[in-house]
Amino acid sequence: xxxxxxxxxxxxxxxxxxxxxxxxxxxxxxxxxxxxxxxxxxxxxxxxxxxxxxxxxxxxxxxxxxxxxxxxxxxxxxxxxxxxxxxxxxxxxxxxxxxxxxxxxxxxxxxxxxxxxxxxxxxxxxxxxxxxxxxxxxxxxxxxxxxxxxxxxxxxxxxxxxxxxxxxxxxxxxxxxxxxxxxxxxxxxxxxxxxxxxxxxxxxxxxxxxxxxxxxxxxxxxxxxxxxxxxxxxxxxxxxxxxxxxxxxxxxxxxxxxxxxxxxxxxxxxxxxxxxxxxxxxxxxxxxxxxxxxxxxxxxxxxxxxxxxxxxxxxxxxxxxxxxxxxxxxxxxxxxxxxxxxxxxxxxxxxxxxxxxxxxxxxxxxxxxxxxxxxxxxxxxxxxxxxxxxxxxxxxxxxxxxxxxxxxxxxxxxxxxxxxxxxxxxxxxxxxxxxxxxxxxxxxxxxxxxxxxxxxxxxxxxxxxxxxxxxxxxxxxxxxxxxxxxxxx
Numbered sequence: 001x002x003x004x005x006x007x008x009x010x011x012x013x014x015x016x017x018x019x020x021x022x023x024x025x026x027x028x029x030x031x032x033x034x035x036x037x038x039x040x041x042x043x044x045x046x047x048x049x050x051x052x053x054x055x056x057x058x059x060x061x062x063x064x065x066x067x068x069x070x071x072x073x074x075x076x077x078x079x080x081x082x083x084x085x086x087x088x089x090x091x092x093x094x095x096x097x098x099x100x101x102x103x104x105x106x107x108x109x110x111x112x113x114x115x116x117x118x119x120x121x122x123x124x125x126x127x128x129x130x131x132x133x134x135x136x137x138x139x140x141x142x143x144x145x146x147x148x149x150x151x152x153x154x155x156x157x158x159x160x161x162x163x164x165x166x167x168x169x170x171x172x173x174x175x176x177x178x179x180x181x182x183x184x185x186x187x188x189x190x191x192x193x194x195x196x197x198x199x200x201x202x203x204x205x206x207x208x209x210x211x212x213x214x215x216x217x218x219x220x221x222x223x224x225x226x227x228x229x230x231x232x233x234x235x236x237x238x239x240x241x242x243x244x245x246x247x248x249x250x251x252x253x254x255x256x257x258x259x260x261x262x263x264x265x266x267x268x269x270x271x272x273x274x275x276x277x278x279x280x281x282x283x284x285x286x287x288x289x290x291x292x293x294x295x296x297x298x299x300x301x302x303x304x305x306x307x308x309x310x311x312x313x314x315x316x317x318x319x320x321x322x323x324x325x326x327x328x329x330x331x332x333x334x335x336x337x338x339x340x341x342x343x344x345x346x347x348x349x350x351x352x353x354x355x356x357x358x359x360x361x362x363x364x365x366x367x368x369x370x371x372x373x374x375x376x377x378x379x380x381x382x383x384x385x386x387x388x389x390x391x392x393x394x395x396x397x398x399x400x401x402x403x404x405x406x407x408x409x410x411x412x413x414x415x416x417x418x419x420x421x422x423x424x425x426x427x428x429x430x431x432x433x434x435x436x437x438x439x440x441x442x443x444x445x446x447x448x449x450x451x452x453x454x455x456x457x458x459x460x461x462x463x464x465x466x467x468x469x470x471x472x473x474x475x476x477x478x479x480x481x482x483x484x485x486x487x488x489x
Contacts, residue, residue, distance in 0.1 A: 037261020051168040070098040094123040111146035141329020148322035207235040286470035300382035311371040318357040403459040410452035417448035
């Protein structure tokens, strides 16, 4: 008695440990796990972070830049010809100094404003002058550089990075929706296969019972020997179907774990609710939501904007442009550092230059035409994407209506198949039906069960598809709020 109780306790403990080690997932938990572990999601996040850091770098480059350039020591000795005296002379120079500068880019004009201070010590000697020349110098000046008659490269570079970040955010949100769709399809496929295994097991148990009944009747001389052979064949075929269903289920478990990002050796199970519930799907609301909120449309708009930026940059090929430079400052020199600014000199520098292309053999014109064709192509892609969204939403809407009709038909079909099987099972028990005929009714019942389950799953998936296509959740009767947001430092 004690041994029996110990054995029962051991079995209960083993079952408890097994259940505790197994992870049970609902569809929402599976999707959440996939968001955390999916390689596609991780790549999208990395791309989003890359775009954010690139924009951060560009914004940082627009702030004041402080720079110190040092030349601790420079030495040169040269032999040169002096035309004025028609003679050669040797010069020797030793210098040491540095330049401190503050550079501020100007976004609105694409110009640059800088404050510079150059300090230098010079020790020079020439053989036509026996004395060494030693002096300190300090040059403090304000400088402004402004491109003329060309596009603002700074603003376009900033706008392109902002669009790249927005596009990465859209791709991330779209990837999340794709993951939700893929996980849902795999989840329900796994659920369907698990139910298929259950039905295969029920069929196998039924065939075992039928075989036992047939064998008894054959032994009693009620049925012929070939009925027992047929009943045994039916039982063996159902057993083989059961084994195949077990292998398929285990393979689907592994594929599902790989998709979600769960370790392959971890034991999991799923819980699904596929009960039918009618939802009012408004086609007009779905189309309006899809056209105004679908992220793919915004991506096509970004393609058009980037193409326009490329046209601006292409138009600068062999362009007429100029540059304005203005600098004012003070320079002081003296052999005594303390007196360096006793007699300062005003430094002024002004220049305006132009680059005038004369003939480029039509290069600029052809490049502009090529860019214009790219813009037209991007606009066509936008219109085509819009039409594709309309077609997809209308198609999904029709599928949902059809799925609801199929669910009603499959419920009636399963009920009739069950009644038919029960009636013919009784006939088989009475010897009025052969094993082959009964197997046909058994398969009909199994197919009816699977058809009903598949119709319910298809309905669930089409509702999800409508949510993805229209960005409106008709199950919750609320719009889908996509988490498009930039990563903040």
